[in-house]
Structures are given as structure tokens and as C-alpha cells.
Amino acid sequence: MNHQDWEMLAALYSTENITKAAEQLFLSQPTLTSRMQKLEEHYGIKLIIRKRRGVTFTPEGEQLAQHAQNMLREQRKIEEKIHNMKNQVTGTLRVGVSNFFALNKMPKLLRLFKKEYPNVECQMVTGWSSEMHRLILNNEVHISFIKGDYPWKEKKELLYEEEVCIASPWDFKWEDLPRMPRIDYHTDEHMKSMVDEWWYHNYSQSPNITIQVNQVETCKEMIINGLGYAIIANLVVRPNSDLFIKPIYHPSGEPIIRKTWMYYHEDALQMNIVRAFIRFIQTLDVKSL
DSSP states (O other): OOOOHHHHHHHHHOOHHHHHHHHHHHHOOOHHHHHHHHHHHHHSSOOOETTTTTTEEEEHHHHHHHHHHHHHHHHHHHHHHHHHHTTTTOEEEEEEEHHHHHHTTTTHHHHHHHHHHHEEEEEEEOOOHHHHHEEEEEEEEEEEESSOOOOSSSSSEEEEEEEEEEEEEOOOOGGGGGGEEEEEOOOOHHHHHHHHHHHHHHSSSOOOOOESSSSSSHHHHHHHHHHEEEEEEHHHHHTTTTTTEEEBBOOTTTTTTTEEEEEGGGGGGSHHHHHHHHHHHHHHHHGGG
């Protein structure tokens, strides 16, 4: 197998879908199918089984796909080592970024960093914080920006804290919340558990959820347009002065806060590009960007 075969198998293994894998690799679907058939002919075995909504790997195919993933990982390591030997800040930085941070912070950070280090490229993966935590655990990225506290024994930097609050288009009293229309949005389990714990500590009835959306930014727009309130992190809605925003509190009286962290492995600091990026972040007031 060559490098293209590794990429093809790894993409197909992660997506379990020929169309998605072809798009990821910038190939046509027939080209990818043809290359898979040639690989099966070469080994004389069936590697994948086509299903109605995707593909599944045979035991032999799974072994080969996992080998491809390992080879790509080793290839990245040697390329990073070679770049590092140049004693210059060059190469590709791989970063995992939680959804809100990716939308509201990362473009500015990368623009400023690229201005200082123009020879750097960045591969960025976005998603829920739980997924970014998995990526950094598996060494699939150099750095992860994560909302919330996840198990981590390596290096991490606290970037900022923000209060969790009620954001509403109209003024309200606390006892009114169960009757008011609430907008919910998909978020990670940490945030959901925190909000649910606060709610059922203060109210015996369930919230009046009238709208459910996928993204926190969509939720914010719903609030701005007077469709209901939401329990949301302060930074999402802080720029909107027309909203009524009240923080929520633990039973102890302390405000409920959400922390945003930068996670990384200590041995990654041996790479010039990672060391330069982390030092760059440490010089910034990320919250105010």
C-alpha cells in the first residue's frame, strides 16, 4: 500500500460512507470505488461490505484500515520532526476547537498568529467539547480548545471563565421561569447536566421548552427575536444590550461558571510550531477578542 491507499482506507473507515470519504479526499465516487476494488484484488480479500446507507468493514478490512491509520500517524510524526529540525516555526498545526470558540475566537487568533508566523498552516477540527477531548487524548491534534472540565493529566491553560445566565428578551421574575417559553439547544453533557441540576434544585416542574435548535448561535437569534429565554453562557449573549441577563447560582451562593481551556501534551512542546502557538496564546487576553 502507498500513502494514497492509507488516506483512502482511513477516510472510509472514519466516515463509513463512500460519498463522504470521496468528498473528504477530493475524489470522485467512481475513482474511490475503483481504487478500493484494486486494493481488494491485490490482497485477494473482501475489505468492505456495501450497505444501503454506507459501508462496513470486514475483519480483514478493519485490520488494514487500522494499519493505514497508524501509518498516517507515523507519517505525520516524521514530517513534524523534520520541520522541527529546521529550527523554524513552519509546518502544520493540528487543532481541535469547540463550536463556540471556533466561530467567535479562532478566526481572530489564527489571523494574528499567521501575521507573526506566515509559514504555518493550520488543520482545524470543530465539534462538541467532548469530541475535542477525545481527539487530544488520542494525539490526533496538537492542541484542543475545550469548554468545561474534562479528565486531563497533561498540560492545560485556563483561557477564561464566563457565567452561565438566563438571557431573556423581556424582564422577568425568577418565579415566572417555569411558565415562560424556553429555547433549548444541543450542547455537551457537562453543560446540560449543570443546567438541569440548577433547574431541578430551584423548580419542581419541568421547563416550558417551546423551541429546540441545534446550535447556540441559532438559540441566541431566537432570543433576540423575542421567542423565549434560554440558559446560556454569558459570552454568547453579552454583546446584546437589549436582552435581560441574570446569572444563575449554586446553592452555596457562588455563580455557576463555565471555563474554557487549552489542552495539550507536554511532549508536544518539543515542536517549534506548537511551542510558538502556545506562547502566542499566553500573551493574549482571549476573552476580550
